[in-house]
Amino acid sequence: MGEFFRLLKGGNKPSLIAAIVNTIIAALKGGAFFLTGNVAMFAEMMHSIGDAANQFFVFIGSALSKKAPTPKFPNGFGRLVNLVCLGAVILVGILSYETIKEGWHHIQHPAESTGVAISLIVLGIGIILETVVLYKAGKEILHDVGVKGTSFLSPLTTSIAHLKRAKPATKLVFMEDLVATSGGVLAFVAVLISHFTGFLQAEGIASIMIGLMMFYVVGKVFLDNARGALGETDEQMLVHIALIVSENEQVKDIQELEVIKEGEFLHVKLVAEIDPTLTFAQLDDIRDVLKDLILSQQGVTDVIISFDEDDGVQDWTHKDARTVLKTHD
Structure with missing residues (x-):
């Protein structure tokens, strides 16, 4: 009680x-x-x-x-x-x-x-x-x-x-x-x-x-x-998070990003493509930076981040993020 x-x-x-x-x-x-x-x-x-x-x-x-x-x-x-x-x-x-x-x-x-x-x-x-x-x-x-x-x-x-x-x-x-x-x-x-x-x-x-x-x-x-x-996708926050993540110079591309809205809370899952020559220690530092950045966004309560090696094919561009974000605003 x-x-x-x-x-x-x-x-x-x-x-x-x-x-x-x-x-x-x-x-x-x-x-x-x-x-x-x-x-x-x-x-x-x-x-x-x-x-x-x-x-x-x-x-x-x-x-x-x-x-x-x-x-x-x-x-x-x-x-x-x-x-x-x-x-x-x-x-x-x-x-x-x-x-x-x-x-x-x-x-x-x-x-x-x-x-x-x-x-x-x-x-x-x-x-x-x-x-x-x-x-x-x-x-x-x-x-x-x-x-x-x-x-x-x-x-x-x-x-x-x-x-x-x-x-x-x-x-x-x-x-x-x-x-x-x-x-x-x-x-x-x-x-x-x-x-x-x-x-x-x-x-x-x-x-x-x-x-x-x-x-x-x-x-x-x-x-x-x-x-x-x-479990609805928050499209505006998805684009916003994609934009701020893509600004990190260590992130070569975004392979997968989910922003699921549950009640008042947002749950984020990110798969980012990274330079395969980086060490585990460097990857851990990048993960901490991205996690803190995403968790600082309004409504986000948990983040799952994983990495894959950069395949050289750009799936998400900085320009695309700004265009979609402007459209939703």
């Missing part, structure tokens, strides 16, 4: 903050829905419940994924966060379906809701809190990829361009809260339209739109984490 709580300290902080905030928001929206019967509020309540549960699971999964390898699991637990995310999106998918179904029912049988002021106040609070969580998640993404924001709004703007390189847990939080914030604004507008124009179906339409946005997150997160659970 002591180890479990120690691991929790290393869990993804944005997901924990998001889970706590969404629990509070879900409680507020739940109370407002029972008082007003507002269908848009129901959709937002379901969304916040799904986000809170999802993010709690992700926090625990991200913490447990940092558990050290054991004799039974020698490759470690890095992919556990991907498996947890896959399980968590199932819950969101169910809530998405219920949200769309309730919205469709309201369109077919519109009913006027009460307590407009309560709905607007709760939705307004939710939008503000979700925006704060979104901002923090955006800052974490910029930190993950080593990018400095150029303005106060960078966590909300620049982070989107680097979303693919973010940690799975942080990426999930950002996407869910982006949809949650947008959904809150949509529900807010729907309540105003319904109240001032008498177009009661607006709340049902908003509910369906929120449900569809939730389904989008489900699909996106599922595909991303399915690739992670299988």
